[in-house]
Amino acid sequence: MTEEFHKVRRLPPYVFEEVNKKKAAARARGVDIIDLGMGNPDLPTPSFVVDKLCEAIRDPRTHRYSASKGIAGLRRAQAAYYARRFNVKLNPDTQIVATLGSKEGFANMAQAITAPGDVVLCPNPTYPIHAFGFLMTGGTIRSIPARPDEDFLRAIDRAVRHSIPKPIAIILNYPSNPTAYEATLDFYAEVVKFAKEHEIIILSDLAYAEIFFDGAPPPSVLEVPGAMDVTVEFTSMSKTFSMPGWRVGFAVGNERLIAALARVKSYLDYGAFTPIQVAATAALNAGDAAIEEVRSVYRHRRNVLVESFGRAGFHVPPPSSTMFAWAQIPEAYRHMGSVEFSKMLIEKADVAVAPGVGFGEYGDDFVRIALVENEHRIRQAARNLRRFLATEQDQGQKAAAGA
Ligand SMILES: Cc1ncc(COP(=O)(O)O)c(C=O)c1O
Numbered sequence: 316m317t318e319e320f321h322k323v324r325r326l327p328p329y330v331f332e333e334v335n336k337k338k339a340a341a342r343a344r345g346v347d348i349i350d351l352g353m354g355n356p357d358l359p360t361p362s363f364v365v366d367k368l369c370e371a372i373r374d375p376r377t378h379r380y381s382a383s384k385g386i387a388g389l390r391r392a393q394a395a396y397y398a399r400r401f402n403v404k405l406n407p408d409t410q411i412v413a414t415l416g417s418k419e420g421f422a423n424m425a426q427a428i429t430a431p432g433d434v435v436l437c438p439n440p441t442y443p444i445h446a447f448g449f450l451m452t453g454g455t456i457r458s459i460p461a462r463p464d465e466d467f468l469r470a471i472d473r474a475v476r477h478s479i480p481k482p483i484a485i486i487l488n489y490p491s492n493p494t495a496y497e498a499t500l501d502f503y504a505e506v507v508k509f510a511k512e513h514e515i516i517i518l519s520d521l522a523y524a525e526i527f528f529d530g531a532p533p534p535s536v537l538e539v540p541g542a543m544d545v546t547v548e549f550t551s552m553s554k555t556f557s558m559p560g561w562r563v564g565f566a567v568g569n570e571r572l573i574a575a576l577a578r579v580k581s582y583l584d585y586g587a588f589t590p591i592q593v594a595a596t597a598a599l600n601a602g603d604a605a606i607e608e609v610r611s612v613y614r615h616r617r618n619v620l621v622e623s624f625g626r627a628g629f630h631v632p633p634p635s636s637t638m639f640a641w642a643q644i645p646e647a648y649r650h651m652g653s654v655e656f657s658k659m660l661i662e663k664a665d666v667a668v669a670p671g672v673g674f675g676e677y678g679d680d681f682v683r684i685a686l687v688e689n690e691h692r693i694r695q696a697a698r699n700l701r702r703f704l705a706t707e708q709d710q711g712q713k714a715a716a717g718a
């Protein structure tokens with residue numbers, strides 16, 4: 316009984332764990348690590364949402380099992396959000412399921428639709444559940460580029476011609492974690508046309524729908540006429556309303572797919588605690604003011620990060636959405652790979668970032684920097700980096716002079 320279980324063998328130890336251990340060890344020594352590693356929002360949930368939870372929890376009727384697919388009011392609020400924000404009409408009874416965070420929804424959708432050996436087209440690098448949700452259910456992943464451009468379209472076309480069996484689904488995630496790439500409606504239209512032609516399901520992860528700074532608001536795939544025939548889209552309250560610990564998200568779209576997810580969930584859970592769903596309903600119905608505040612905090616942090624890291628000698632391309640920057644490892648250190656580089660930053664600059672390889676092998680030249688510390692701490696991280704890079708340069712020059 317010492318062999319790893321079949322399913323567990325398909326889940327390699329979390330790459331981030333190595334970096335986390337280094338972080339924990341440094342903290343245990345009393346070092347103040349500035350943690351830009353995990354995408355765990357640090358902002359408080361808006362107080363009116365907390366108040367609503369407290370009010371609902373005092374009613375003992377809310378203490379019973381809730382509804383697995385979400386209470387009706389919450390599903391109606393999500394329908395109203397899609398109508399307002401994307402001009403997409405959804406039937407709250409048949410086209411919406413509330414999930415225990417979008418991650419749970421995504422993983423259980425994978426469970427609902429995958430037979431052993433089914434092929435799924437998944438961007439690389441990407442948020443880990445996009446691949447592992449399917450690997451856990453016995454599916455097979457074929458990597459496609461993360462950037463939404465001609466290469467992506469060529470890759471899915473090649474994949475359909477050469478994969479046996481034919482792929483069952485394409486994963487989309489724009490704005491993307493970790494790359495912050497964004498897709499246009501024209502790009503989505505191309506993917507929808509392709510998916511319909513080849514009878515492939517589209518699973519779109521729109522977790523960062525509301526975290527955008529410069530350009531137009533990110534579109535939904537469901538805005539493409541006819542997309543509903545093949546698409547399910549996942550959204551999340553975690554980033555939009557700074558509610559990561561509450562575990563509320565949604566799957567919306569094609570009725571057959573939503574019914575499949577609802578069926579699986581009906582065997583697994585009784586829905587989130589009702590007061591949480593009541594409070595989430597209030598958040599969704601409150602409109603844009605709370606969201607605008609969250610956006611503004613991340614926008615300022617983004618500006619400080621790009622400017623201060625740039626001055627320190629670490630070029631960070633400005634993301635125009637998400638709460639992440641995706642930065643190439645400076646040339647001199649690229650050979651180390653992202654895990655060793657991230658460990659070095661913890662040790663020598665007291666700064667934690669996420670190694671790009673944790674999101675897929677094609678991410679190994681990069682690190683992901685999360686905007687989860689305040690502006691003051693981000694500036695401090697930049698000062699630490701500058702000191703570290705200057706010391707390294709100094710040592711390099713001395714070694715060269717001595718050689
Ligand atoms: C792209 C993406 N999808 C899903 C999630 C998970 O969101 P939730 O908290 O709703 O499960 C995250 C969280 O970081 C994410 O970045």
